[in-house]
Amino acid sequence: MRVLLAAGLAVAAAVTAATAEIDPEARRSGYDFASPEIRAMQDDDTANPGMLWVLEGETLWARKAGAAVRSCQDCHGDAEASMRGIAARYPALDAVLARPLDLEQRINRCRTENQRAEPLAWESEDLLALTAFVARQSRGLPIAVVAGPELRPFLDLGKELFRQREGQLNLSCSQCHDDNWGKRLAGSVIPQGHPTGYPIYRLEWQSLGSLQRRLRSCMTGVRAEPFDYGAPQGVALELYLMERARGMPMDTPAVLP
Amino acid sequence: MTRRRILLAGVGVVSFAPIARATQAEMAEAIRDLIGEALLAPGKVKLELPSIVENGNTVPLTVSVESPMTEADHVESIHIFNQKNPQPYVAAFHLGPRAGRARVATRIRLADSQRVVAVARLSDGSFWSDNADVIVTLAACTEQ
Amino acid sequence: MARVMINIPPRAKRGEIIEIKTLIQHPMETGYRLDNKGAAIPRDIISRFICSYNGDEVFRAELFPAISANPFIAFSTVATKTGELVFTWIDDNGQIQSEIRQITVE
Numbered sequence: 287m288r289v290l291l292a293a294g295l296a297v298a299a300a301v302t303a304a305t306a307e308i309d310p311e312a313r314r315s316g317y318d319f320a321s322p323e324i325r326a327m328q329d330d331d332t333a334n335p336g337m338l339w340v341l342e343g344e345t346l347w348a349r350k351a352g353a354a355v356r357s358c359q360d361c362h363g364d365a366e367a368s369m370r371g372i373a374a375r376y377p378a379l380d381a382v383l384a385r386p387l388d389l390e391q392r393i394n395r396c397r398t399e400n401q402r403a404e405p406l407a408w409e410s411e412d413l414l415a416l417t418a419f420v421a422r423q424s425r426g427l428p429i430a431v432v433a434g435p436e437l438r439p440f441l442d443l444g445k446e447l448f449r450q451r452e453g454q455l456n457l458s459c460s461q462c463h464d465d466n467w468g469k470r471l472a473g474s475v476i477p478q479g480h481p482t483g484y485p486i487y488r489l490e491w492q493s494l495g496s497l498q499r500r501l502r503s504c505m506t507g508v509r510a511e512p513f514d515y516g517a518p519q520g521v522a523l524e525l526y527l528m529e530r531a532r533g534m535p536m537d538t539p540a541v542l543p
Numbered sequence: 544m545t546r547r548r549i550l551l552a553g554v555g556v557v558s559f560a561p562i563a564r565a566t567q568a569e570m571a572e573a574i575r576d577l578i579g580e581a582l583l584a585p586g587k588v589k590l591e592l593p594s595i596v597e598n599g600n601t602v603p604l605t606v607s608v609e610s611p612m613t614e615a616d617h618v619e620s621i622h623i624f625n626q627k628n629p630q631p632y633v634a635a636f637h638l639g640p641r642a643g644r645a646r647v648a649t650r651i652r653l654a655d656s657q658r659v660v661a662v663a664r665l666s667d668g669s670f671w672s673d674n675a676d677v678i679v680t681l682a683a684c685t686e687q
Numbered sequence: 688m689a690r691v692m693i694n695i696p697p698r699a700k701r702g703e704i705i706e707i708k709t710l711i712q713h714p715m716e717t718g719y720r721l722d723n724k725g726a727a728i729p730r731d732i733i734s735r736f737i738c739s740y741n742g743d744e745v746f747r748a749e750l751f752p753a754i755s756a757n758p759f760i761a762f763s764t765v766a767t768k769t770g771e772l773v774f775t776w777i778d779d780n781g782q783i784q785s786e787i788r789q790i791t792v793e
Contacts, residue, residue, distance in 0.1 A: 323593045323603045332694035335601075335757045338712045342690050473680020474597050489598040492714070492756035543597035601755040628753050629719055637747040641740070641765055643704030648761040652717075652753050 307530075308464055308478055315482045315534055316542050319468075319475045324489075328541040336418060336487035336539025339411075339494045343419025346412060352403025358416070361400065365423055373421035374429050374536050377525045379436050386440050388524050389417050390496060391516060408515035414494045418485045421538035428535055429482065431528040440518075444526025447519055453510030459523075474543065480531035481524070483540020494539065497524055570624050573631040574662060577622055578670045583662065588621075588673040590661040599653040599679040608645035608663045608671070612638075618645040619664045627657035653679050689713055691786050693774060698791040699766035707738070708761040711776055711784070717752035735777040736760055741770035766792045 317325060328334055347358045347365055362368040377386040380395065387395060393416050394405040406413035433441045448459045462471070463479035470476070484497040491499075498520050502512035513520040574583065591605040608618045617640045623633035636647045645663070653659070660674045694708040711733065718730025730752065738746040745764045764772075769792045775785045 321593065321595075321597065323596070327601075327603065332692065332708050333710060333759055333761070335710060335759070337692060338690045338710060338757060341692065342712075489601045492600055625753060629717075630751060630753065632751040633753040634751060635749040636762070638762075639745070641743070641745040641767075642763055643765040644763045646763060647748075648759070649748075650755040650759045652755050 306464060308467070310533070313480065313531070313534060314467075314478055315480050315531075315537065316477045316486075316540060317483070317537060319477045320542060324541055324543060328483075328537070328539075334487070334539060334541060336485070336494055336541060339415045339418040339485070339487075340422045340539060342411070342415035343417070343422075346416050347419060352397065352401035354400065354402045356401050358396070365419065369420045369423035371424055371427050371430070373424040373538065374427045375431055377431065377521055377528065379434070384436065385518065386437055386521055386525050388497070388521050389420060390498070391521070393417060393420070409496060409499055414485055414496065417496065418494060418539050421484065421536065424536045425538055426535050428533045429528055429531045431525065431532060433525070433529050437525065440522045440525050441529055443519070444522035444524070444529075447523050448526055448530075453505065453508035455508040457508045459504070479527065480534055481527050482531060482534050483537045483542070485538065486540045486542050489541070489543045497527075567626055570626050570631040570660065573624055574622075574660065577662060577664075581668070581670050583670045583672050585672055587665075587671040588661050588663045590623075590659065590673040590675045592659055592675040592677050594676070595678040595680065596653070597680055599655070599681075601650045602653050602677065602679075603648065604651050604659070605646065605648040606636075606661045606673075607647075608665075610645050610665065612640055612642055612645060614640045615666070617666045618642070619666055621645070621647060622662045622664075623651070624660045624662070625651075625653065625657055626659070627655045628653065633659070653677055655679055689776075689784060691774075691776075691784070693786060693788055695772065695788050695790065697789070698793065701766060701768075701792050703766045704763050705766050705790075706761065706763050707772075708759070709736070709774060710757060710759045712757055713776075713778075715750075715752065715754055715756045715758060719752070730779060733758055733776045733778050735775075737775045737777075738762070738764070739773045739775075740764060741768060766790065768792055 331337055350357045373389055376392065377388040380387045390413055393413065397403045398405050451458045459479065462476050467476050467478045481497050485494050487494050498515050501520060501523060505512040587609045589607045592602060596602050606621050606623065608621065610616065610618045612618065618638050620638065621636045624631050625633050633651050634649060638645055656678045658674050658676050660672060662670055662672045664670055690712040692710040696705055699705050713733050714731065715733065716728055716731040718727065720728045722728055732750065732752055734750055736748040736750065737744060746762045748760055750758060769790065772788050772790060773785055775783060777783050
């Protein structure tokens with residue numbers, strides 16, 4: 287009897303522990319879960335608060351900076367052309383550093399290496415503006431992160447982190463966003479967690495914010511110690527999330543509750 | 544100090560003081576300050592707000608008033624009040640015949656589920672109103 | 688200077704009612720929030736917004752802390768003559784920001 291009970295419990299544990307990936311056909315972006323009012327706020331470029339940062343980014347793009355006295359525009363020209371599709375491929379491998387960089391890190395790498403300027407602080411207005419401006423050039427384009435052999439270990443780490451229980455609430459990302467999306471947690475509908483619209487204007491923040499900020503916020507939500515900004519685990523998780531959302535169209539700057 | 548505040552202090556971030564909230568009486572008083580002895584009639588005004596919101600930080604609001612908006616007959620101002628924020632006032636919009644149409648949209652903050660009231664003052668000195676009830680749910684995972 | 692977005696048609700027919708949308712980057716700090724030491728973060732809001740058209744005030748708003756951050760205001764005005772619309776935001780401390788847009792009325 288006891289053996290049967292133990293076996294039963296083991297099976298039950300195995301079933302609850304195994305989290306299923308979302309069927310690619312069943313993937314829905316945060317936009318699909320948002321209320322009509324929030325969608326209306328996002329859809330109208332003349333009323334989307336995120337566009338304030340995009341416009342600022344456009345100004346920064348043309349501003350000369352650093353010891354090299356160079357603007358983004360000096361090397362990259364017209365962003366609409368040169369940055370098209372770029373954000374949809376990030377995080378991407380930096381061959382020199384032999385690890386993935388997300389868009390914010392890539393921008394800062396350009397600043398330090400090519401403009402010979404100070405890197406912009408995480409969540410600073412300028413970094414958000416530039417990231418939003420660059421990401422906006424991928425709007426409507428499918429997410430197309432290329433996870434070649436060099437990125438495989440980072441992708442695997444990201445996937446592992448996504449499935450790992452953490453925090454005082456002992457929850458994994460997967461348990462909410464793979465297994466219970468569409469259901470309600472307190473007053474909110476649980477989304478699938480696809481980063482199609484980053485940086486987003488989050489109503490909770492009343493400001494634009496990065497994916498890293500959102501991930502850290504989720505970790506705090508389950509009472510786990512959040513990764514530092516730019517930590518390798520954070521970038522690995524971003525890489526996994528973007529890969530998981532491959533093919534879904536970008537909609538930066540998204541508006542979400 | 545409540546247990547929740549102790550937990551919040553540990554994370555070291557912004558929190559909300561237990562503030563005295565405006566009451567229905569304060570909202571009524573604020574409206575009375577505006578209209579004086581005049582009668583407040585329901586009608587002509589249409590206040591549009593979502594009936595339920597996931598986050599009370601940014602609630603889209605549209606208010607419109609039926610009016611020809613001529614020199615002789617127009618909306619002078621529209622005033623928005625609320626019931627449960629710390630203050631009963633939300634905004635006041637001053638229009639006039641140059642507006643062409645009495646319709647204003649904005650985004651407001653609602654601290655809790657509550658009633659929002661819009662009062663329009665017309666050029667003939669009359670006051671009209673509409674109200675809307677909004678349920679404000681709170682996000683499950685807040686940053687704090 | 689806060690970042691501003693103003694949406695107004697560049698041209699209109701005389702007598703046409705045009706819709707204007709404005710958005711300005713501003714935290715609209717209510718004065719009710721506490722920092723992590725328990726001190727109140729001082730109130731800092733835009734309290735007035737004015738739109739004038741060739742010098743005449745055509746719209747004015749008084750704003751309170753209940754207006755969301757990055758205040759969005761959409762309103763309308765009648766296209767009367769070709770000229771200038773001036774949009775002015777004034778905060779609690781009397782700081783002013785003004786933006787000008789041209790309109791051609793046929």
